[in-house]
Amino acid sequence: MTELTGVPETMLWTLHNRASEALRPDGFIRDDEAARIYQLIDYDYQRHFGRPDGSHATRSAMFDEVVSSWMDAHPGGTVVELGCGLETQFQRIDDGQVQWLCVDVPEAIAVRDCFLKPTDRCRFIGKDARDLSWIDEVETPEAVFVTAQGLLMYFEEAEVRRLLTTILERFPGVELMFDVIPRWFSRKSMAGLWKTKLYRVPPMPWGVNPDEIDSLLRAWSTRVATVQCQPYRRLRGFPWSLLVRMARVPALRKGMPSIVQVVGTRDGG
Numbered sequence: 001m002t003e004l005t006g007v008p009e010t011m012l013w014t015l016h017n018r019a020s021e022a023l024r025p026d027g028f029i030r031d032d033e034a035a036r037i038y039q040l041i042d043y044d045y046q047r048h049f050g051r052p053d054g055s056h057a058t059r060s061a062m063f064d065e066v067v068s069s070w071m072d073a074h075p076g077g078t079v080v081e082l083g084c085g086l087e088t089q090f091q092r093i094d095d096g097q098v099q100w101l102c103v104d105v106p107e108a109i110a111v112r113d114c115f116l117k118p119t120d121r122c123r124f125i126g127k128d129a130r131d132l133s134w135i136d137e138v139e140t141p142e143a144v145f146v147t148a149q150g151l152l153m154y155f156e157e158a159e160v161r162r163l164l165t166t167i168l169e170r171f172p173g174v175e176l177m178f179d180v181i182p183r184w185f186s187r188k189s190m191a192g193l194w195k196t197k198l199y200r201v202p203p204m205p206w207g208v209n210p211d212e213i214d215s216l217l218r219a220w221s222t223r224v225a226t227v228q229c230q231p232y233r234r235l236r237g238f239p240w241s242l243l244v245r246m247a248r249v250p251a252l253r254k255g256m257p258s259i260v261q262v263v264g265t266r267d268g269g
Contacts, residue, residue: 010150011086013048015038016049017049020038020052023035028061028234029061029064033116049199052236058233059150059179062232067093068095071097071098072095075095075098077140080146081101081147082129082147085108085150086112090102099121099140104129105128109124109126132163144175145174146174149178151178152180153179154205159206171264173265174264175263179258180208181206181257182210185207209254210231213260224264225263227260
């Protein structure tokens with residue numbers, strides 16, 4: 001398997017959290033493929049990433065709900081999964097009709113290909129999400145949903161703006177879903193954030209507070225119709241589980257990581 005460093009290595013961190021949750025008898029996500037891959041890879045997950053906290057499993061479950069609902073309303077449409085890594089969302093929610101594009105840097109796609117094979121309806125594209133030529137691979141531009149789990153925070157703000165505004169421009173009525181970190185956490189990561197003694201989290205230049213995201217996106221593009229922002233629903237263990245309760249307090253919510261849903265307009269805005 002290709003040796004991973006930097007941002008691509010985070011695919012093992014997210015796999016650790018998601019598969020560990022799936023393997024629990026009381027887990028809140030069912031993900032047989034993630035559990036299979038997790039057990040096949042010879043890697044000391046807990047030593048590198050610490051105890052699983054359920055954060056990435058929660059995120060995946062929340063994405064599953066929204067994308068599944070969209071698929072019901074857009075049979076045969078296209079889901080583009082930016083920064084796919086070893087995410088197994090297609091395997092969890094495939095309806096037998098959706099067209100799926102898994103986009104990630106070549107070294108990440110090489111690892112993915114060791115455990116998950118592309119099909120006619122689930123294609124792999126070995127490109128950085130910022131290389132916008134992946135857009136040309138979309139065959140149903142009138143029905144597109146773009147996801148980005150654990151990706152945009154690793155880009156500079158100007159890169160995020162270019163990516164999102166181009167997607168909104170090229171796909172009228174597109175729906176997007178991505179997660180964001182607050183500004184304070186971005187600053188902490190840039191100063192050097194060690195998850196454990198062995199694993200330093202890659203720098204995350206783009207941070208935005210939940211109460212800022214709506215106005216920011218609308219300032220970037222006139223093609224934004226609606227914006228919804230919600231906190232993570234479940235986290236395991238102390239102190240992470242406290243964040244769910246803290247997110248219910250408006251004054252504290254603006255300092256929390258969040259998941260954002262955006263619907264684009266079908267006209268020029």
